[in-house]
Amino acid sequence: MIFAAMQSLYCVITQGKPTTLTLKLGCAFVPLFISVTYLLFPNPVYHQAAYAAITLSVAWKQYTLGKAFPHQSALHKETLYMLKSGVVLEIMAFAIWNLDNLFCEGITAWRARVPVSRSSAFQTDC
Numbered sequence: 017m018i019f020a021a022m023q024s025l026y027c028v029i030t031q032g033k034p035t036t037l038t039l040k041l042g043c044a045f046v047p048l049f050i051s052v053t054y055l056l057f058p059n060p061v062y063h064q065a066a067y068a069a070i071t072l073s074v075a076w077k078q079y080t081l082g083k084a085f086p087h088q089s090a091l092h093k094e095t096l097y098m099l100k101s102g103v104v105l106e107i108m109a110f111a112i113w114n115l116d117n118l119f120c121e122g123i124t125a126w127r128a129r130v131p132v133s134r135s136s137a138f139q140t141d142c
Contacts, residue, residue, distance in 0.1 A: 018063070021070040022047045028077040046070075064114065071110050075103040 026043040050066045082099030085092050116123075 017067055018047045018050050018070065021067060021074065024074045025070055025077070028074055028081065031081060060117070064117070068110060071106055075106045078106075079103050 022043055026039075029039070029043075050063075054063050054066075078099045082096045085095050089095075
């Protein structure tokens with residue numbers, strides 16, 4: 017998740033700009049650093065906060081890119097709608113992921129009590 021989010025951040029940071037070696041190394045170092053520190057100190061809140069920071073950075077950069085789009089362009093309204101939708105969806109995905117983390121045990125216990133067919137789709141745990 018951290019690596020995928022960082023790739024998205026790299027893409028929106030470099031939008032329309034030449035890339036530098038420093039930026040490439042920085043965007044590779046950040047998720048590596050987060051992963052190593054998480055392995056050394058396995059605190060889920062740290063992982064969630066790091067992911068949230070990267071995801072919110074992507075959302076903010078997408079929003080600023082949309083605002084900088086020329087207003088007289090025929091595609092301005094559609095582009096701004098898509099960028100705003102992306103920001104909202106990224107924030108919603110993060111919120112749903114956190115809800116899943118909070119209520120995973122309860123949902124798993126509830127699912128065990130519900131009489132449904134036990135297909136392979138229902139055999140996973142959190």
